[in-house]
Amino acid sequence: MSLIGTLFDAPSRLTALDPLAARAGAVADRLLPTGRVRGWLHGRPFGHPAHPAMAQLPVGTSVSALLLDVAAAVLPAGRALHAPARGLSAVALASAVPTAVAGWADYTGLHVDQQRTALVHATGNAVAVACWGASLVAGRRAPLLRSAGTLAAGAAGALGGHLAYRWAAGPNHAEHLPHLAGDGSPVDIGALEDLPDGQLTQRSVGDAPVCVLRRGSSVRALTDTCTHLGAGLHGGEVREGADGPEVVCPWHGSAFRFDDGRVVGGPATAPQPTVDVRVVDGRVLARVDAPPRS
Numbered sequence: 001m002s003l004i005g006t007l008f009d010a011p012s013r014l015t016a017l018d019p020l021a022a023r024a025g026a027v028a029d030r031l032l033p034t035g036r037v038r039g040w041l042h043g044r045p046f047g048h049p050a051h052p053a054m055a056q057l058p059v060g061t062s063v064s065a066l067l068l069d070v071a072a073a074v075l076p077a078g079r080a081l082h083a084p085a086r087g088l089s090a091v092a093l094a095s096a097v098p099t100a101v102a103g104w105a106d107y108t109g110l111h112v113d114q115q116r117t118a119l120v121h122a123t124g125n126a127v128a129v130a131c132w133g134a135s136l137v138a139g140r141r142a143p144l145l146r147s148a149g150t151l152a153a154g155a156a157g158a159l160g161g162h163l164a165y166r167w168a169a170g171p172n173h174a175e176h177l178p179h180l181a182g183d184g185s186p187v188d189i190g191a192l193e194d195l196p197d198g199q200l201t202q203r204s205v206g207d208a209p210v211c212v213l214r215r216g217s218s219v220r221a222l223t224d225t226c227t228h229l230g231a232g233l234h235g236g237e238v239r240e241g242a243d244g245p246e247v248v249c250p251w252h253g254s255a256f257r258f259d260d261g262r263v264v265g266g267p268a269t270a271p272q273p274t275v276d277v278r279v280v281d282g283r284v285l286a287r288v289d290a291p292p293r294s
Contacts, residue, residue, distance in 0.1 A: 008162040011120040012113040021115040028108045032101070041105035043269045049170045051102040052160070058099055059157055062092040062132065062150040069143040082143065086136065089146050092153075093132040100125065109228065109252040109267030110169055117163045124156025172270035173230040177223040181288035182206035189286045192279055195219065200247065202234040205286050210275050211247060212284075213238060213258060219284055220258040221275035222247065228254045228268035 011017075032038060043050030065088035072078035072085070100122070107118050131149030135142040164170045181187075182205065189203040195214040202224055203212050209224035211233040224233050231251040239246050241257060246264055248255045254266030261272035276287045 005162075005166075008117075008159055008166070011117040011159070012167065014116050014120075017116045017119050018112060021112060021119055024104075024119065025108050025115065028104050032105050032108075038105055039265075041102045042109075042267050043102070044263055046269070047271070048269050049102075049106060051099065051106050052164065052170065054095070054099040054102055055157065055160070057095040058092040058128075059153055061088045061095070062128070062146070062153055065089045065092065065146050066150045069146060072143070085146060086142065089132045089135050089149070092149075093129060093136070096125065096129050096132075100129075106170070106267060109254075111229065114163060114167050114169045117159065117167060118169070121156050121159045121163060124152050124159065128153035128156065168229070172227050174223055174225045174227040174270070174273055175291060177208045177225060177273050178288050178291050180206055181208040184287060186276075186278065186285035186287045189284050192217065192219065192282050192284055195284065198238075200234045200236065200238060202232065203286070205275065205288050208288050209234075210286060210288065212277075212286075213245060213247070215245075217279065219277045219279060220245065221277050221286055222256060222258060222261055223273040223275060223288060226251065226254055226268065227263075227270040227272055228252060228266065233272075 032041065039045065041050065065085040068081045068085035068088070072081040103122065107115060110118060128149040131145045131152060135145035135149065138145050187205045189205065189212070192214065195201060195212060197214055197216065201212050203210050209232070210221045211224040212219060212221045222233060226233055226249045228249065229251060231249050233247050233249055236250040237248045239248055239255070241264060243257060243259065245258045246255050247258065249266065252267055254268035255264045256262065256272040257264055261274040263269065263271055273291060274289045276289055278285045
């Protein structure tokens, strides 16, 4: 592994952070509103996490401020550029607050090794915010503080990208399942009478695991790998929703509607790939549908 990769992986092994990680998660669960507000913080209405998109504003404005400060240092009449740079830092400071709240909401649905990395990421962003705030009242040292804040935010952002792509915090963990389910033809997954009534069970369509719910002679199914972090949904619980039965993930409580895979609760943002099920002569035939749209 490269030196940078090794460096970015290091926070995930800092077990000394675990007590702080647990407290941060508990505080977030107490303070952040649940239900629809938490869904917006996760980015559920958009079909993908909101935090990375929101981060573009503080990062973009702080980089713009840095460029203005550089121009002010090299241009003969560049001192006038410090004022707009100061305004951009103020925007970065203000936009960092809701961005951090969205990230904090996502943090509550991570594994502990991911949370360790997220804490270091958050610390870097806190340093950036402190520098941007101090620059607003620092006089001559303001450009230096603005630059330091932007560098800290850049390093924290790089670690955040590593958390998302190396440690898979945020991507859809079920996108590949329709591609593992064969050629799209219905597959016999067993006899109706062999499925436990009222309980979740796992079957396979091609190489794709599916979560099956039988209620009497009616059978519903979703792909089994939770889109949030990859848990097996068949180990979760069934609940009755406003539009029919829903499955609740056993890991972080993401809830999906059986009929269309829609996310109706928890930290997941991507819908669950659905499974078309028919019962023919006592046999259950299943076909994984194409990747769902948000």
